[in-house]
Amino acid sequence: MGKGGGGTQTTVQQxxxxxxxxxxxxxxxRIANEIAAxxxxxxxxxxxxxxxxxxxxxxxxxxxxxxxxxPLYGMAGQAIGGVAGxxxxxxxxxxxxxxxxxxxxxxxxxxxINRASEAAMRQLQMQQNQIASQxxxxxxxxxxxxxxxxxxxxxxxxxGIGDLTAQLQAQSYGQAQQAIAADQxxxxxxxxxxxxxxxxxxxxxxxxxxxxxNLGGLxxxxxxTDVATxxxxxxxxxxxxxxxxxxxxxxxxxxxxxPTEALNLRLAALGALPYGKETTSTTSGMPTGNNALAALGAxxxxxxxxxxxxxx
Numbered sequence: 001m002g003k004g005g006g007g008t009q010t011t012v013q014q015x016x017x018x019x020x021x022x023x024x025x026x027x028x029x030r031i032a033n034e035i036a037a038x039x040x041x042x043x044x045x046x047x048x049x050x051x052x053x054x055x056x057x058x059x060x061x062x063x064x065x066x067x068x069x070x071p072l073y074g075m076a077g078q079a080i081g082g083v084a085g086x087x088x089x090x091x092x093x094x095x096x097x098x099x100x101x102x103x104x105x106x107x108x109x110x111x112x113i114n115r116a117s118e119a120a121m122r123q124l125q126m127q128q129n130q131i132a133s134q135x136x137x138x139x140x141x142x143x144x145x146x147x148x149x150x151x152x153x154x155x156x157x158x159x160g161i162g163d164l165t166a167q168l169q170a171q172s173y174g175q176a177q178q179a180i181a182a183d184q185x186x187x188x189x190x191x192x193x194x195x196x197x198x199x200x201x202x203x204x205x206x207x208x209x210x211x212x213x214n215l216g217g218l219x220x221x222x223x224x225t226d227v228a229t230x231x232x233x234x235x236x237x238x239x240x241x242x243x244x245x246x247x248x249x250x251x252x253x254x255x256x257x258x259p260t261e262a263l264n265l266r267l268a269a270l271g272a273l274p275y276g277k278e279t280t281s282t283t284s285g286m287p288t289g290n291n292a293l294a295a296l297g298a299x300x301x302x303x304x305x306x307x308x309x310x311x312x
Contacts, residue, residue, distance in 0.1 A: 024270050031263050043252050049241035055234030058227050065223035072216035079209030086202045089195040094184045104176035109168050116168075117161045124157040 051059075131149045 021270070021273075024266070028263060028266050028270065031259070031266070035259050035263060041256060043249060045248055045252070046245055047249060049238045049245055052234040052237040052241070054230050055238065058230035058234060061223065061230060062227045065220070065227070068223065069216035069220050072212050072219065076209040076212035076216065079205045079212065083202045083206040083209065086198070088202075089191060089198055094187065101173070101176050101180065104179045106172040106175060109172040113161075113165045113168055116164050120157050120161045120164075124153055127153040127157075 128150050131153065135145065135149075
């Protein structure tokens with residue numbers, strides 16, 4: 001292969017896109033500049049839903065219910081505490097010896113004894129008169145026989161009065177014993193009844209205290225149920241309001257981002273369209289030797305002829 005003389009060659013290649021692509025790109029650039037030049041627009045609405053009236057009412061109800069059942073629990077504690085320290089009434093049997101027997105004796109016994117003694121003395125007087133009359137008729141008035149008979153009559157009268165007195169006093173004492181025993185039995189029954197009543201009252205106070213405690217628990221549960229109900233209603237309305245706020249904010253964002261999304265759509269569409277690029281090549285100077293071979297890839301059919309010339 002021969003080599004030619006020295007020389008320089010300058011090749012300029014230029015790619016040119018279609019005019020319609022260039023126009024679309026310039027239009028996209030203009031739109032992008034307009035979007036970028038827009039000032040920041042702050043969202044004018046609220047992003048978080050506030051508490052609803054039902055929730056506010058639930059908050060107030062919860063605050064008012066704090067300590068509401070404390071008086072009931074206090075009363076229950078007092079009632080149960082009183083029962084815990086309750087001592088039942090003592091019931092003891094009473095001795096007959098400790099009783100006031102004289103107070104139970106028949107107050108009319110002495111009157112009966114006195115009347116009976118007076119009657120016996122009158123009877124003795126009549127006997128003595130009869131003995132004296134008999135002695136007088138026998139001519140022995142004032143004698144020893146009369147005295148003996150009168151003494152025997154007086155002794156028998158005294159013995160009768162003593163027996164009657166003892167009998168009446170024994171009868172009165174026996175009646176006093178029965179009255180004392182009856183009173184003691186009634187007193188013991190009353191004490192037992194009072195003891196049973198005290199125990200029953202203590203049981204009722206215990207039940208009342210437990211009932212107050214249960215009532216306090218039920219009242220607290222009812223208050224919490226009311227709070228939960230009001231809170232659930234308010235929560236549902238707050239959730240709805242929050243969804244409405246989120247929807248309004250989403251519409252605001254969609255409206256604000258619409259130009260950018262439209263520009264992205266134009267860019268994507270332009271980038272996806274197939275189009276060719278026109279390539280032009282301008283060569284200056286005459287290549288010689290191996291320089292002509294280097295120009296083969298840049299010149300088409302014209303460069304083919306130049307390559308043939310170089311190999312000559």
